[in-house]
Amino acid sequence: MMKKLGFSRCEVDTSVFYRRVGKGLIIVLVHVDDCTIAATSISEITMFKCLIAEHVEITDLGELHWLLGIEIKRDRDRRSISLSQHSYLDSIIRRYGFQDLKPVSIPMDTNVRLTSAQCPATTAEYAQMRDIPYHEAVGSLMYAALGTRPDIAFAVQTVSRFSTKPGPAHWEAVKRIFRYLKGTKDLWLVYGGNSKELLGYADADGSMAEDRHAISGYAFILYGGAISWSAKRQEIIALSTTEAEYVAATHAAKEALWLRSLVTEIFDTTLEATTLFSDNQSAIALTKDHQYHARSKHIDVRFHFIRWIVERGSIRLIYCPTDDMVADTFTKALPSAKVKHFAAELGLSLS
Structure with missing residues (x-):
């Protein structure tokens, strides 16, 4: 039709x-x-x-005000569009009975390490978790993490890994995310900044998890707000920080190509090279240097895809200091000051 x-x-x-x-x-x-x-x-x-x-x-x-549980507000004077899931967050906080919990400033405790060793092992421990709505609560958080709250993406990714056998420590981590959302539910994801250029950030977790799989994270920002983000466990076991960062950059480059294709087709325009920031100089050098390296010869050929993208001129990989690496919030638990800083960089504000 x-x-x-x-x-x-x-x-x-x-x-x-x-x-x-x-x-x-x-x-x-x-x-x-x-x-x-x-x-x-x-x-x-x-x-x-x-x-x-x-x-x-x-x-x-x-005029559009609500879409799939997301409130949309337009400020024509400021030339901005803001998205919020305030009502949705209120509803899930009430659904799981967390109205009286005290708000916290970070979605994940930096001093707590979640592991499979905290999963139930005895009948009594299984019985303790039997009536806990762990799967439902994590699923509810996922919609917020995918919709308008990139600041909880890493925390939700972490707790979702224990959905098959969650323990009390894992449930406490889930409750902490709800406590964080309770204190920050008034944040809006705002678009309307002065920068019209599509910018990307790619990072990987340097301290490997218990299974030795690093976490890849990326974020793409347009007009001052995040339009695409991800926190995902890498499918390979990286043998170095450089390799983990290189793989993370490749995953981000794939998303960048899709975004470029979308914008190019719909708006019938030609884009200059998209800037992708990385905080690892060695990984950046690896995308440009095609020489033989004893330390990188084992890397799967599919991850060298980014070399062709850089050579073709679609992506421009630029170094970014770790303190300014927005994607850092998708790879590890951070202290309050960094959580607030990176949330603001992603476009989250009280509008």
Whole structure:
């Protein structure tokens, strides 16, 4: 039907449709039976509503204020758009009975190390955890971490690893995330900064976990707010910090290519090289140096994909000091000052 209306389906995201007429552009994002419309003029939106109403029954809810539990606020004077899951966070805090918990300033205690040794081992320990809604609580947190709260992504990734056999220590870590959200539920993810350039940050956890798998983290920021982020356990066991950082940069580069393809196709533009920041000089050198190295010859060829991307000019890998590495918040538990600093860098503010 969208093709009949003159729309093209985006090749890299099939839920996005767009149509260009002269200098005008209209974009339609579809999620099941919900549609979000953005266009260069109100007349384009009005025309689309009339056209689609001829084919299907629609309910016009007017200007966008809510979408999938996310509140959307637009400030035309400041030229900004803000996203919040305040109501959703309130609802899950009440659902699990955490209204009376004391708020904390960090989502994960830097002095606590979660391990499989803390999983239940006796009948009594299993009985203690039997009625604890661990899976449901972690699942509820995941929606917030994926939606508007990148600052809890690492903590949620960590507690989710123990979903099969959670212990009391793991449940306390989950409750701590809720306590953090209770104190920061008024934060909005704000877009509207002066920088129009797409910037990326890639980092890896230098201190390996008990299974020796490092954590890769990345974040991409546009107009002052994070548009894509990830905290993910690496599938390989890296033999050095350089290798872990190199793998993390490769994962970030793949996301950068997708974002570049999305922007290029919809807006019919040509982008300059996307800046990707890394805080490891050796990993940066490895992306540019194709010589034989005894310490890197074992790295799987698929992770050398980033070399071709850098050589082609799609990605520009730049060194960034660790204190300014935004992706650091996706790889480890941090003290309060850094949590607040990186949250602000990701675009989270009281709006």
